[in-house]
Amino acid sequence: MTTVTTQTALETTGALPLAEASQPGRLLSLDVFRGLTVAAMILVNNPGDWGHIYAPLEHAEWHGCTPTDLIFPFFLFIVGVSITYALGSAKRATARHAALLGRVARRAAVLFGLGLLMALQPKFDFAHVRIMGVLPRIALVFLVCGTVFVKTGWRTQLGLLATLLIGYNVLLQLVPVPGFGLPNLEPATNLGAWLDRTVLGENHLWVQSKTWDPEGLLSTLPAIGTGLLGLLAGQWLRRPQPETASRVVWLLLASGAASMLGLVWNLWLPINKSLWTSSYVLYTGGLAGAALAALYWLCDVQGWRGWLTRFGRVYGVNAITVFFLSGVIARWLNMLQVPTESGEVPAKTWLYERFFTPFFSPVNASLAGALACVLIWYAVLWLMHRRNIIVKV
Template sequence: MTTRTSQAALETTHAQPLVEASQPGRLVSLDVFRGITVAAMILVNNPGDWGHIYVPLEHAAWHGCTPTDLIFPFFLFIVGVSIVYALDGARRQPETHGRTMVRILKRSAILFGLGLFSALFPNFDFETVRIPGVLARISWVFLVCGVLFLKTTRRQQLGLLAFVLVLYNVLLQVVPVPGFGPANLEASTNLGAWLDRVVFTEKHLWSSSRTWDPEGLLGTLPAVGTGLLGMLTGQWLRRKDVDPATRVAWLFVAGAGAVVLGLIWNGWFPINKALWTSSFVLYAGGLAMATLAGLYWLTDVQGYRRFTTPALVYGVNAITVFFLSAIVAKSLNLIKVTAASVPLKTWLYTTFFTPYFSPINASLAGALVCVLIWLGILWIMYRKGVIIKV
């Protein structure tokens, strides 16, 4: 660990530290990366006006990738890295694997339950509740990747990653779709959309379409691939026989290689977040590797921490703020104000934002204020040591 005394000495000699500054078993860079990612989730999920959004803060219409499309795969990549740091000790003790898998299953069930509660709130209409969702996908990826980490080697995980990506490509582009004909990548007629309608029925899919779901069942297969990329990255970062500079350099190389492979694969299996295509897994995963490599070098190796606190306060309570932000947003719509019974959320926006900005800037300002309000709440929790582990 780099102490204040050693940092002062380094400033005097102009040397650069080449030792990891984080506490053993924990990456500051991972908490920072998680915090930046969940703050971005809050930003894009809470615009002041859904009709006025800057293009980078929207998802791609279908094929293609915007910065917003990277947020969820970054989070699943982080889940994979976190599994390595959370379960590495248990992995080395086979006699504890049974108890560890029970813990993995319990946490997955809690995540799935939180997602279901969020979808049900406030009406609790079980007839039309959306079953797939962001938290549901996180729970499935955590469950599968957690078990795989305990029971497989790095080489087997790499092989599984390649197998999953190729299999998903074949399923979507070769296997005929029952009731529709040839394989295709259209929103409502691809194999994944058909499977979701069979398993969940249309009443329990994304309310904006009801014929397909961006977090559907089949798409969880390549999403596990994103988690596997994170697991492989986490195991590389934990290598003690390789110096930190080499770890960072090769992680940048691997990230660049994944991006290039994703762009090449995009030629016949287009990058698409909603379908979570194999090319998207590699493209987004490569960018996640490069981002973590940069943050790791700055915070864990060089020990630069001054800029990290806002991200850390988001990162240590990431699931908590994601869940509560959705509940609070829905709650604000339940409270009516003025004689016209305008939802409180709408009244706040039209009172404090729309009179002072253009429509698109008012929408962005509303989202930024939401991020800052949650930052204040999380900062108080952080200072008091309140970390809600899910």
């Protein structure tokens, strides 16, 4: 990763930031939305005690959707919106498409590499490294959506979205699973789980399951659909016509329709984050669109600059940076040992038991630990923000 300010990057290279921070003066709501989403990621990924968590801060056990299950699709939706703002002007210069797509591919490769580097922490065990994950999925969605945006129009993108969602539904519910027989939606025996074991191998899957991966290969197809919803929303907001109020209203209506369609589709194909089902794409994508419309109206149209706006923007301009560093440091804190009277304990456990468990109930101590993590990283990002430091990949 290279540390630069957005202004310096534009002045010295002419490059556009691909999907990290919005360009100055363009869309404050996008930075705020991104920042709030990443802060929520850090909150749910860093409880003080995994055995004591408030229900809304946990993923659904399998089918269903909790507030925590909204976070990752919101971020992929934001990636799609960001692409339209980062590449929209350059897209019109068709002679530059090859160079533009090269930049998209390079950034996707760096994101994928950062995901592997995070997964290797702290032991660097290549024989058991998880290949897929949050950053690799972001990389693949960015690569496909960036390419599609540069080379196609919104009608083609809408058609591709429908094809991905319907096609994925057909694969999950109609294609037999080798070695298991009839199609099914069970964790270890669905078609996606079989594909992950066959292509990646059990040693390279999510360690908590070992037989399937919630960010697996097949479910990346509908995850691209989430990015495409963001592309469509971003292009709609960038249109000069109709007037601003109408754009917001129509985005809210379209978002509500998408969520309703997702709920209807749920009757046949359950909403499920780990499978990233087609119903889940539409339901969460609709909620993301509604959230963006509300923030756009408040921040960019009405000029609202409350504390939540400032908090979100500080997180939003260095979103990938804080996600990567918070994940790496958490892994190291779990590995480093601190000597105590009863023996050595992980540094994270020592900090938690010293500063939180004596003062709160177990579930509140766990929440307090997660909130402290969010605030500590906010302090770091605030200092970076004051110095106009943006870390780009």
